[in-house]
Amino acid sequence: MTDFWKDFQETESPMGSLVSKSPKEQATGKTVDAAKFDAYGQPLTSVWIPCSAQPEQPSPPSPPSPTQVGKVPAKEALVETVIDHVPPEGPEIDFGSLDVQFDDDVDDQLPLSDRNSTGSQGSSGTVSDLYLSSSPDRTGSHTLQRIPPVVTASVSQCSTISLSAYVAKEPAQEEPAEEGPPMRRTSTRRSCRSLYKTEPPAAASPPKRTTLVSGKRKRALSEEWTSGRAEVEAAKLKERRTVRATLPSHTGPCSSKCVVKKEDTLTQKKEIFADRPSSKKKFLLCADISEGKELFPVRVWNDVNDQKLPKFKYVCGLIDEAEYQRKPCVCQCRDFCNARCFCMNEPFEVAKCDVAYDAKTKLLRNPSGWVNSIIPNIPRTIWECSAACPCGPQCSNRSAQLGLRYPFDIFMTETKGWGVRTVRGLPAGAFVAEYAGKVRMDDAMSYWTEATWYTFSLISGPIKGQPKSKKEYFLDASKRGNLTRFINHGCVPNCVAINVFWDDTDPKRGMHVGIYTVRKISAGQELTLDYSASFWRAKAEAGEYCQCGSRLAIRCYECNSKNQAGCGDGSRLGSLYTDCSTIPGRDRCLRTTGPGDLVTRSCSSSHTGFKDGCQPSPNNAEVTVCLCAADYCNAASPTRNSMWIFLLLAFAAYVTGLCR
Numbered sequence: 001m002t003d004f005w006k007d008f009q010e011t012e013s014p015m016g017s018l019v020s021k022s023p024k025e026q027a028t029g030k031t032v033d034a035a036k037f038d039a040y041g042q043p044l045t046s047v048w049i050p051c052s053a054q055p056e057q058p059s060p061p062s063p064p065s066p067t068q069v070g071k072v073p074a075k076e077a078l079v080e081t082v083i084d085h086v087p088p089e090g091p092e093i094d095f096g097s098l099d100v101q102f103d104d105d106v107d108d109q110l111p112l113s114d115r116n117s118t119g120s121q122g123s124s125g126t127v128s129d130l131y132l133s134s135s136p137d138r139t140g141s142h143t144l145q146r147i148p149p150v151v152t153a154s155v156s157q158c159s160t161i162s163l164s165a166y167v168a169k170e171p172a173q174e175e176p177a178e179e180g181p182p183m184r185r186t187s188t189r190r191s192c193r194s195l196y197k198t199e200p201p202a203a204a205s206p207p208k209r210t211t212l213v214s215g216k217r218k219r220a221l222s223e224e225w226t227s228g229r230a231e232v233e234a235a236k237l238k239e240r241r242t243v244r245a246t247l248p249s250h251t252g253p254c255s256s257k258c259v260v261k262k263e264d265t266l267t268q269k270k271e272i273f274a275d276r277p278s279s280k281k282k283f284l285l286c287a288d289i290s291e292g293k294e295l296f297p298v299r300v301w302n303d304v305n306d307q308k309l310p311k312f313k314y315v316c317g318l319i320d321e322a323e324y325q326r327k328p329c330v331c332q333c334r335d336f337c338n339a340r341c342f343c344m345n346e347p348f349e350v351a352k353c354d355v356a357y358d359a360k361t362k363l364l365r366n367p368s369g370w371v372n373s374i375i376p377n378i379p380r381t382i383w384e385c386s387a388a389c390p391c392g393p394q395c396s397n398r399s400a401q402l403g404l405r406y407p408f409d410i411f412m413t414e415t416k417g418w419g420v421r422t423v424r425g426l427p428a429g430a431f432v433a434e435y436a437g438k439v440r441m442d443d444a445m446s447y448w449t450e451a452t453w454y455t456f457s458l459i460s461g462p463i464k465g466q467p468k469s470k471k472e473y474f475l476d477a478s479k480r481g482n483l484t485r486f487i488n489h490g491c492v493p494n495c496v497a498i499n500v501f502w503d504d505t506d507p508k509r510g511m512h513v514g515i516y517t518v519r520k521i522s523a524g525q526e527l528t529l530d531y532s533a534s535f536w537r538a539k540a541e542a543g544e545y546c547q548c549g550s551r552l553a554i555r556c557y558e559c560n561s562k563n564q565a566g567c568g569d570g571s572r573l574g575s576l577y578t579d580c581s582t583i584p585g586r587d588r589c590l591r592t593t594g595p596g597d598l599v600t601r602s603c604s605s606s607h608t609g610f611k612d613g614c615q616p617s618p619n620n621a622e623v624t625v626c627l628c629a630a631d632y633c634n635a636a637s638p639t640r641n642s643m644w645i646f647l648l649l650a651f652a653a654y655v656t657g658l659c660r
């Protein structure tokens, strides 16, 4: 136990008594009463200033002027702008109208799904319904009301807010807007990033009017604005230019209420998703299954069959119904944390961690840390700064706690059920999302049951001085979870799951599981994770096998070139050994296309040191034995060696013949 840990236990928290956020609040994303405390005992009434060094701004900013965005398509547009001087607190700020110039040449700015929009060039339009929420949350993020068009914003610098919005082009003959402020929804949808969010002042004012619909119709619409019908009507009046708005609003579970009728959506999709191949019908089942909880809408597509998404409740993070004192890591840094930051450096001797993120909160390769089963030199555990740390939300040692930073779609795959794909290209080391679910404790061996295929084991490695428990903590996403519950297995995965701490240092239950990319992923590609060999062993017993179809998924059946018997603990090893040795020309590797092709062995055995062939899996102590494509198995193969010798001899004979 480190001195710090002892001190921390004996000293009162600098933030006062520690109060954990109720599971309901975590699940719904609703914030607690302003008079209460936040998750770490900090009174929620206290003002959170995103940048401690920054003086307060005296008054709300005037509308940015001119707000220009060069390249915007005629039908939908992505507006990006920077607004300086965001005040740390205050009432809701209306940034007024943003003038935009429209241009067709925008393909590289828009998400894949929105490209190829057609329209006239050079006209201009106005976005009138952009709002910034009252005060930045503790992570420094501001959430704009997600009124059509979709609007999001996040703080990228202390005093700068970057703003993105999908906007509709206004036609030249548009009726002038009525007097009065633009209409906005009264119900505030909470972002998943609102874990630390203070309650904004209640919006007591009645719903305001839209500027895009006018006269009698507008009055009628404002009364029934919250219903999906009204939105559809409003969109019609906008001549389908804001196609996103034509999707019905939804408050219930997506699987039922959010389904858009196929006939209705066809015309819209021709417009919005014209870039997709027309031979296949693409059906958008849900415009945002997170129902506004995530910063980006999580859309659901099925163009393969008639299946609907299984029912589950969308939550954003861990749900732990047990009331217990959380002990966050507290560093001493004032502004930007660096490599000496206490939270980055093995504060509790659970794991040796160096700095996990670069300045842009992308995962750093860690030359000295723990290795992951698939990708070497990626830390197994990340300690992020907590809400109790004096450093601000701009600290680069915060990534997973900030939530989604990229848009993702859930879609029906051909062979693996539902899956998740990225809408935009992702860099390597990017945080995808937290594996959300309920924290459960159970017997170690009892969790691979039919009902728990959505379970993630929480093992963070050996803890000094703590007895080994037969019970283990799991994250159960079967009933409550987020998009990560749909990430499928890939034998050569492009994502990895890493243990992350930020609000608690309890080595078991306080651990979050963050999903990060391990290589560049292009827009539209599916995200995959390594589920571990034990998962597929259990599945094989039920007659289900991996369908990832990766050509690289060739597994070696022997642990090392010495052909040590017993180097695998998979029950199939013996039979594979026998089978393989009798298959001519197959070398010593089998593809993972049939039952039992996965061979694993225990990491604790003495074979761990054999070249790069064996590495620990993040989920359990087992390893998947070498990928043949990357290891020495083939080189050690007598078949291959003799083939080379034969070729060499043949070549020598040929050259000798020529010389004669």
Ligand SMILES: C[S@@+](CC[C@H](N)C(=O)[O-])C[C@H]1O[C@@H](n2cnc3c(N)ncnc32)[C@H](O)[C@@H]1O
Pocket: 415, 416, 417, 418, 419, 453, 454, 485, 486, 487, 488, 489, 490, 545, 546, 547, 548
């Ligand atoms: C966590 S869920 C992933 C989402 C799932 N596809 C669905 O439709 O809900 C895990 C299940 O997905 C399926 N799955 C995931 N990866 C697979 C793969 N590579 N091949 C076949 N099935 C896979 C298996 O049925 C597995 O039990």
